[in-house]
Amino acid sequence: MAGNPGKRALNRREPQPRAKRPRPPKHLTATALAEWRRLVRILKPTKLLTEAEADVLAVYCQTYARWVEASEHLEREGMVTLLENGYPVQSAYMSIVNNCIRTMHRLMGELGLTPAARSRLQVDDKERPLTVDDILDAAVHGD
Numbered sequence: 001m002a003g004n005p006g007k008r009a010l011n012r013r014e015p016q017p018r019a020k021r022p023r024p025p026k027h028l029t030a031t032a033l034a035e036w037r038r039l040v041r042i043l044k045p046t047k048l049l050t051e052a053e054a055d056v057l058a059v060y061c062q063t064y065a066r067w068v069e070a071s072e073h074l075e076r077e078g079m080v081t082l083l084e085n086g087y088p089v090q091s092a093y094m095s096i097v098n099n100c101i102r103t104m105h106r107l108m109g110e111l112g113l114t115p116a117a118r119s120r121l122q123v124d125d126k127e128r129p130l131t132v133d134d135i136l137d138a139a140v141h142g143d
Contacts, residue, residue, distance in 0.1 A: 019047060022054035024061075031065035032058075039111070048112050048121070060107040067100035 021044065024036045039057060043049040049057070070093045080088045109117045 020051045021049065022051045022057065025054070025058050028058065028061060029065045031068050032061040035061040035064045039113070042113075043111065046112065046121075053111065056107060056110055060104060060111065063100050063103045063107070067097060067104065070096040070100065 021040060024033055028036060036057065039061070040049065073093045074091060074097060077091065077093070079091050079094055081091045082088055105114075108114045112118050112121055
């Protein structure tokens with residue numbers, strides 16, 4: 001979907017997974033399931049979401065839920081914890097938050113959820129949903 005910027009021969013035998021909306025795994029937490037549903041609504045019109053992406057989406061959503069939980073803990077308890085001797089140390093939840101952010105960022109790229117990732121994708125104009133800019137452009141140019 002990113003086109004062929006290197007002009008390499010295309011793989012005409014690339015496996016094509018069924019364009020079937022994946023079902024969320026039963027082990028997702030409530031927060032992860034809410035994120036799953038939100039992303040499925042976003043990704044459905046792009047036709048990038050197939051049953052093959054179920055595990056990537058599940059890992060993203062569960063990581064998102066952990067990020068939310070750890071962030072809430074940091075908000076309540078602060079970023080610094082005091083040891084028994086009074087020495088301040090960074091909360092372990094900071095590491096959890098940072099690891100979740102790194103994982104989420106990688107998976108966002110895989111799922112086309114960042115501006116940079118989307119800029120590398122191409123969709124057939126017939127299948128691309130109309131944007132406000134498309135409508136305004138058509139009105140101005142009489143299309």
